[in-house]
Amino acid sequence: MGGYKGMELLEIIKSRRSIRNYKNKPVEEENITKILEAARWAPSGLNNQPWKFIIVQNSNTIKQISKFTKYSYIIEKAPSLIVVLLDKNLSYNREKDIQAIGACIQNMLLMCHSLGLGACWIGEILNRKEEVEKFLGIPNHLELMAVITIGYPYEEDIKTSSNRKNLEELIIKKI
């Protein structure tokens, strides 16, 4: 368990950072389950829950997956990956399903952070989507959406700053 118990939600949301370097320490099964519980409870259009997951913990498999992205240095150090897939058999509207996948991923990222774990959302690997899908041996109705790397943060590397636009730039108007 991390040191974030009792942290208020806005604090969890604002203090989360992409973590790209991990301690050589496995992620407990109990925590993987909590992260997937968070994923499972994401909202989706018509509650179609279009997500599927592959949990990767074998270090050799992780090493092989790392080769499909220019961010291999992040993946290869992570003790666990969650591969996030869209189940096209459950799809009712591709763009809404992809929004739901984003909500599901955010639940996982927040859950990792609240457990004291670090995570990185790797989207760049989609550039080699078909190759990764083939490597993972997944059926045609499942489509790669992202790979989430998870591990205990190598603390010296945690970025404390992160740029965000001001609210004034984001609000088009109030009516």
Add this chain to the structure above:
Amino acid sequence: MGGYKGMELLEIIKSRRSIRNYKNKPVEEENITKILEAARWAPSGLNNQPWKFIIVQNSNTIKQISKFTKYSYIIEKAPSLIVVLLDKNLSYNREKDIQAIGACIQNMLLMCHSLGLGACWIGEILNRKEEVEKFLGIPNHLELMAVITIGYPYEEDIKTSSNRKNLEELIIKKI
């Protein structure tokens, strides 16, 4: 402030429900700001923050917007709406940007719930996207992604149950 202060993240995630009926009570500006703060801190690919927002609190405008969806009964009772837009000028990859929009919406939904507010993610209104964009008078580079209704829950209507697939159904394999 709601009664959810100190609730653990997994509890917030699992107890959130779509709220479709609201008390006749405005949402405080302070809470709207917290919800948008949560939105602002969502992750996005290359940190491009492709989201923009319109805050709608005028009851007549809300009534007019409600006519663009079959869920008008939800929108018309809500004291506040946040219209979520994709800024196509900031887009670097449409599907990754749409995932980021989903993460941003999920931050808002969780924030609402943790403040004791209820929210509903209205995607069905995208069926009349162009008409809504025209009504809102937004420039061409902004695209409607969703409308989030926000208000204090009319408690008798809160659904306590919600179906989710078991984890076993969602995990394709562990490797």
